[in-house]
Amino acid sequence: MDIKELIEDVGFKLLKYAAIYLPDDVKGALKRAYEQEESEVAKAQLKAILDNIRLAEELKKPICQDTGTIIFYVKAGVNFKGLEFVKEALIAATRRATKEVPLRPNAVNPFTQKNSGDNTGRFIPFIHWEIVDADYLELTALPKGGGSENTCKLGMLSPGKGVEGLKKFVVDAIVEAGAKPCPPIIIGVGVGGGSDIAMKIAKKQLLRPVGEPNPEPELAKLEKELLEAINSLGIGPMGLGGKTTALAVHVDYAYRHPASYPVAVATQCWAARRSTARIYPDGRVDFLTHKSVEEVE
Numbered sequence: 001m002d003i004k005e006l007i008e009d010v011g012f013k014l015l016k017y018a019a020i021y022l023p024d025d026v027k028g029a030l031k032r033a034y035e036q037e038e039s040e041v042a043k044a045q046l047k048a049i050l051d052n053i054r055l056a057e058e059l060k061k062p063i064c065q066d067t068g069t070i071i072f073y074v075k076a077g078v079n080f081k082g083l084e085f086v087k088e089a090l091i092a093a094t095r096r097a098t099k100e101v102p103l104r105p106n107a108v109n110p111f112t113q114k115n116s117g118d119n120t121g122r123f124i125p126f127i128h129w130e131i132v133d134a135d136y137l138e139l140t141a142l143p144k145g146g147g148s149e150n151t152c153k154l155g156m157l158s159p160g161k162g163v164e165g166l167k168k169f170v171v172d173a174i175v176e177a178g179a180k181p182c183p184p185i186i187i188g189v190g191v192g193g194g195s196d197i198a199m200k201i202a203k204k205q206l207l208r209p210v211g212e213p214n215p216e217p218e219l220a221k222l223e224k225e226l227l228e229a230i231n232s233l234g235i236g237p238m239g240l241g242g243k244t245t246a247l248a249v250h251v252d253y254a255y256r257h258p259a260s261y262p263v264a265v266a267t268q269c270w271a272a273r274r275s276t277a278r279i280y281p282d283g284r285v286d287f288l289t290h291k292s293v294e295e296v297e
């Protein structure tokens with residue numbers, strides 16, 4: 001297999017594993033939520049979600065009919081040979097996964113309404129690039145469901161609103177979202193930078209494992225506070241009431257312009273699919289999020 005074929009193969013496997021097998025941290029958080037819920041209805045919803053996850057794994061079928069818009073995050077080692085093939089290989093991987101997994105075709109031209117039929121199209125799969133000082137190539141797939149995408153929100157707050165204004169904006173966004181993003185959700189919050197930067201940061205927070213707090217103590221405290229406030233709203237699993245509206249809130253930031261205070265909220269449904277692999281120069285591949293799946297597949 002040459003390097004282009006290897007990248008395509010890894011991209012295909014990442015899309016397949018993400019569609020079928022939720023990462024362990026998300027499964028663990030959903031199981032804990034089931035054990036801690038007291039309401040019968042909330043417990044029943046979480047039980048249905050856990051059964052759904054188990055059946056997807058047993059039957060090797062996607063967890064949800066909405067297999068999402070395909071997004072990749074690429075960490076490109078400066079010394080990795082073959083970076084010129086990444087885009088083409090990930091498009092080919094997306095076409096193959098659409099046919100073989102299969103994934104629902106979700107890429108539609110916004111003007112003609114024509115569905116490409118293979119999950120590709122202008123800027124799709126979208127690829128976020130980051131150059132890293134390494135010799136490997138790290139690929140992360142984030143298939144993003146439409147229901148939870150529709151409740152993402154950007155606010156250009158007045159800087160005078162401060163942290164209290166930020167908290168209110170985030171909690172209000174989740175109240176407005178209600179049942180639409182298929183709770184329990186994971187919430188990414190991006191603060192500062194600019195409108196596009198804040199949303200990019202917020203979305204990237206959905207890649208952080210559930211239960212891993214921000215390394216800055218003040219932000220970890222803010223995440224905990226927001227999570228408690230959101231879980232006291234009573235929206236609950238699938239919006240039918242209960243203690244578990246969110247599994248996690250992840251916050252990160254960039255420095256801002258003195259006159260701007262962007263706050264972005266990215267919402268991710270319980271089907272919080274993501275998968276990551278690293279390709280090393282000798283052709284070795286490490287499936288970081290799905291090691292045990294790779295062993296049995």
Ligand code: SF4
Binds near residue numbers: 066
């Ligand atoms: S929001 Fe998530 S769980 Fe709900 S339908 Fe879309 S992909 Fe499925």
